[in-house]
Amino acid sequence: MNAVLPAERIARVAGYGFTSAADGYLYRPTSVEEIREILKTAREAGRQVTLRGAGRSYGDANVGAECVVIDITRMDRILSWDRGTGEIDCEAGVTIEMLWRHILEDGYWPPIVSGTMFPTLGGALAMNIHGKNNYAVGTLGDHVLEIDLLTANGDLLTLTPADARFYAVVSGFGSLGIVTRVKLEMKRIHSGDLRVLPLSARNWDEQFEVFERFEKDADYMVSWVDCFGRGRQSGRGLFHAAWYAGEGEDFSATLRPEHQDLPDSIMGLVPKSAVWRILKKFCNRTGMHFLNWAKYRSGRMIGDGKEHIQSLVAFSFLLDYVPNWRKAYLPHGFIQYQSFVPKERAREVFARQVEMQQEARLESFLGVMKRHRPDKFLFSHAVDGYSLALDFKVTRSNWPRLEALCHRMNDLVLSAGGRFYFAKDSTLRPSDVRAFMGEEALARYRDFKTQVDPGGLFTSELARRLEL
Amino acid sequence: MQYKHAIVVGASSGIGLELVKQLAASGCRVAGVARHAEKLEGIPNALPFKHDVTHYGEVPALFQQITKELGGLDLIVYSSGVMPAVGAHEFNFEKDRQMVEVNLLGCIAWMNQAAIRFENTKAGSMVAIGSVAGDRGRAGQPVYNTTKAAMTTYMEAIRNRIAKYGVKVVTIKPGPTKTPMTADLHLRGAMDPAKVAAIILKKSRKTGEHYVKFSHRLIFYVIKRIPSPIFRRLGL
Numbered sequence: 135m136n137a138v139l140p141a142e143r144i145a146r147v148a149g150y151g152f153t154s155a156a157d158g159y160l161y162r163p164t165s166v167e168e169i170r171e172i173l174k175t176a177r178e179a180g181r182q183v184t185l186r187g188a189g190r191s192y193g194d195a196n197v198g199a200e201c202v203v204i205d206i207t208r209m210d211r212i213l214s215w216d217r218g219t220g221e222i223d224c225e226a227g228v229t230i231e232m233l234w235r236h237i238l239e240d241g242y243w244p245p246i247v248s249g250t251m252f253p254t255l256g257g258a259l260a261m262n263i264h265g266k267n268n269y270a271v272g273t274l275g276d277h278v279l280e281i282d283l284l285t286a287n288g289d290l291l292t293l294t295p296a297d298a299r300f301y302a303v304v305s306g307f308g309s310l311g312i313v314t315r316v317k318l319e320m321k322r323i324h325s326g327d328l329r330v331l332p333l334s335a336r337n338w339d340e341q342f343e344v345f346e347r348f349e350k351d352a353d354y355m356v357s358w359v360d361c362f363g364r365g366r367q368s369g370r371g372l373f374h375a376a377w378y379a380g381e382g383e384d385f386s387a388t389l390r391p392e393h394q395d396l397p398d399s400i401m402g403l404v405p406k407s408a409v410w411r412i413l414k415k416f417c418n419r420t421g422m423h424f425l426n427w428a429k430y431r432s433g434r435m436i437g438d439g440k441e442h443i444q445s446l447v448a449f450s451f452l453l454d455y456v457p458n459w460r461k462a463y464l465p466h467g468f469i470q471y472q473s474f475v476p477k478e479r480a481r482e483v484f485a486r487q488v489e490m491q492q493e494a495r496l497e498s499f500l501g502v503m504k505r506h507r508p509d510k511f512l513f514s515h516a517v518d519g520y521s522l523a524l525d526f527k528v529t530r531s532n533w534p535r536l537e538a539l540c541h542r543m544n545d546l547v548l549s550a551g552g553r554f555y556f557a558k559d560s561t562l563r564p565s566d567v568r569a570f571m572g573e574e575a576l577a578r579y580r581d582f583k584t585q586v587d588p589g590g591l592f593t594s595e596l597a598r599r600l601e602l
Numbered sequence: 603m604q605y606k607h608a609i610v611v612g613a614s615s616g617i618g619l620e621l622v623k624q625l626a627a628s629g630c631r632v633a634g635v636a637r638h639a640e641k642l643e644g645i646p647n648a649l650p651f652k653h654d655v656t657h658y659g660e661v662p663a664l665f666q667q668i669t670k671e672l673g674g675l676d677l678i679v680y681s682s683g684v685m686p687a688v689g690a691h692e693f694n695f696e697k698d699r700q701m702v703e704v705n706l707l708g709c710i711a712w713m714n715q716a717a718i719r720f721e722n723t724k725a726g727s728m729v730a731i732g733s734v735a736g737d738r739g740r741a742g743q744p745v746y747n748t749t750k751a752a753m754t755t756y757m758e759a760i761r762n763r764i765a766k767y768g769v770k771v772v773t774i775k776p777g778p779t780k781t782p783m784t785a786d787l788h789l790r791g792a793m794d795p796a797k798v799a800a801i802i803l804k805k806s807r808k809t810g811e812h813y814v815k816f817s818h819r820l821i822f823y824v825i826k827r828i829p830s831p832i833f834r835r836l837g838l
Contacts, residue, residue, distance in 0.1 A: 135663050135667065136663075136666075136667070138662050138663045138666055139666060141662065141666070141715065141718045141719065142718060142722060143722075144718070144719050144722045144723055145722050145723060146722075146723040146724060146725055156674060157669075157674055157675070157719070157723045179666075180670070181670070199673045199674050200669060200670045200673055200674060
């Protein structure tokens with residue numbers, strides 16, 4: 135019989151959407167040496183290991199039923215920072231928030247940030263996250279100089295972009311080993327503010343037209359889509375382009391963190407900590423139909439086409455604007471669904487996806503569109519095209535219908551040559567992954583997996599579901 | 603929501619066997635723990651584990667092995683129980699010790715493991731099969747009554763510790779049930795174990811102590827309140 139694990143280590147961990155929860159033996163090590171000990175313990179107990187950063191992946195990538203779960207959030211030291219070159223060396227549990235707070239006053243900003251500042255770098259690299267500037271500067275992995283990878287047998291490998299294995303580990307959803315250290319290059323900036331231009335779009339044609347108009351020039355582009363818009367108004371929403379400001383300035387007070395910190399109340403009246411409770415009252419089909427309509431109308435009436443200044447934090451981390459917003463989806467949580475479609479087919483696919491939701495009466499409560507470019511990472515999600523990210527509320531009874539809807543949308547995306555993103559996924563099937571990855575790429579993954587983790591120590595519910 | 607992963611301790615006969623069958627039929631992966639685990643072979647979704655509940659030292663490792671093989675745990679039911687025939691003037695310590703070991707200490711050994719797990723995961727249901735026999739000390743079965751009363755008190759204490767985390771801590775007190783344990787007693791009006799098992803599963807989601815029949819609840823409400831000097835004279 136296998137060795138017994140300390141019973142008190144058991145804990146329920148969940149993906150960010152609450153829909154995937156599983157019990158595992160949770161460890162939060164502070165050093166590579168401690169991780170080696172934990173791997174040994176797991177092996178003696180006959181358990182597999184699941185890796186977890188800040189738990190920001192929406193689905194089941196950061197949970198592993200009955201696994202030893204290694205949470206790297208206590209490995210959060212910044213090892214060195216060179217304000218001359220913009221190179222920063224960190225432990226992998228450092229979050230995007232820690233990063234920007236550390237470098238901003240020296241006139242730097244992370245080249246890639248997600249819509250929330252809380253992911254760890256380790257988690258962000260496992261998913262190879264992108265930002266609202268993916269079409270211009272690629273993914274986080276494109277800005278990494280070096281990583282340390284702790285393999286299943288305890289070896290510490292240093293990988294650089296010159297090594298083919300680097301492109302599998304980054305994007306490899308934590309299935310190949312533990313990234314314990316990351317060295318990456320920050321972007322030089324001159325102001326903590328961005329120039330932001332909002333443009334209301336009345337339909338899909340206008341959405342795609344504004345993305346095309348600004349893609350050569352804007353530093354960031356993102357658009358909100360109202361998934362309740364029908365007929366000629368299908369695809370209506372609000373597009374934002376943004377540019378770095380303050381070129382030529384040496385230092386600006388806007389580079390101070392206190393300029394960036396988000397206010398703790400809305401209009402000085404409603405404490406933000408209470409907003410999710412209010413939002414919860416609207417978190418149903420009727421309420422969200424109304425809120426989406428109100429947002430669209432107010433976007434047309436207020437500020438349409440008028441450039442304004444916004445802090446980097448306020449523009450970049452929209453998801454952090456309402457703390458605990460995900461709790462509005464309780465008790466059953468929500469799933470994210472994001473598909474990436476080549477530019478030639480994106481309009482048709484997204485329009486059909488929204489129609490399918492409306493036919494099923496399962497409209498996404500939030501739709502977000504972005505522009506992307508392909509990259510050479512093994513499990514790349516990006517294409518030369520667009521993505522549409524959708525939030526679907528899960529209820530006591532809608533799961534079978536919702537899952538079927540997602541599967542129909544998957545088929546549509548695959549027929550258009552599209553791809554998917556594991557950080558957002560809850561509904562892909564193994565056949566979907568084979569279809570968008572291709573057998574050759576999967577064979578390369580399996581080869582590398584066999585090399586670095588021959589015993590199959592690392593897994594997750596996502597890896598199990600997708601047979602990876 | 604249906605249970606997905608369950609353990610039934612004392613699974614090879616009586617109420618325990620019925621629980622395994624019903625859980626398995628609902629699609630739940632259920633581990634049946636019993637000395638005669640071979641009796642569970644052939645039940646789809648049921649994983650038999652051979653174990654004598656008086657081997658307390660085996661429990662922590664076996665509990666972890668089972669939860670690993672199940673892939674999680676939502677429900678544990680402790681259903682092991684013995685009630686050897688005891689004569690009206692018999693004071694047999696071996697029989698008494700057997701009842702304490704199986705009915706009470708085995709329960710504590712398994713439920714302690716479940717309590718540690720559920721306190722940390724803040725989820726799960728733990729169900730102990732007590733008995734109406736534990737409601738009073740009666741002349742016929744002094745130690746059987748004692749074990750069921752002690753089990754009820756133990757479960758109440760666990761409930762007071764961890765129900766606040768969302769864990770369901772449940773004691774079910776069946777009345778006479780047609781099981782191998784009571785076969786020799788020729789009980790009148792004994793309930794069918796399948797029916798009792800179905801009621802147990804229904805009540806397993808509600809923290810507290812439950813009788814399986816409303817009539818039992820009424821009758822034992824009264825019986826529990828009869829003053830001891832009067833109860834002694836009733837010969838119940």
